[in-house]
Amino acid sequence: MVIFDFFKGGSKDKNDNQDNIKEDGSYKFYYHLNGKLDEERTYKGGIGMGLYKFYYENGKLKETGNFEVGN
Numbered sequence: 055m056v057i058f059d060f061f062k063g064g065s066k067d068k069n070d071n072q073d074n075i076k077e078d079g080s081y082k083f084y085y086h087l088n089g090k091l092d093e094e095r096t097y098k099g100g101i102g103m104g105l106y107k108f109y110y111e112n113g114k115l116k117e118t119g120n121f122e123v124g125n
Contacts, residue, residue: 075100085111095121 075081075097083093094107102121110116 087111 078098080094080096082091083095084090085092088111090111090113091109092111093109094105095102096104096106105120106118107115108117
């Protein structure tokens with residue numbers, strides 16, 4: 055399993071790193087200003103797949119779900 059850490063500009067800003075993921079694996083994205091975890095996702099073939107978790111800027115879990123092929 056590959057784990058990468060990226061920093062995002064904020065809760066509503068998507069960083070180019072997230073849009074250009076090429077390798078399969080688990081990725082974590084962080085809020086740039088406070089360094090707290092923002093998102094956890096798994097990618098396969100550059101597409102979000104399986105379990106994801108989104109967090110509020112204060113670090114509390116906001117949402118979990120599953121990416122499905124075609125969504």
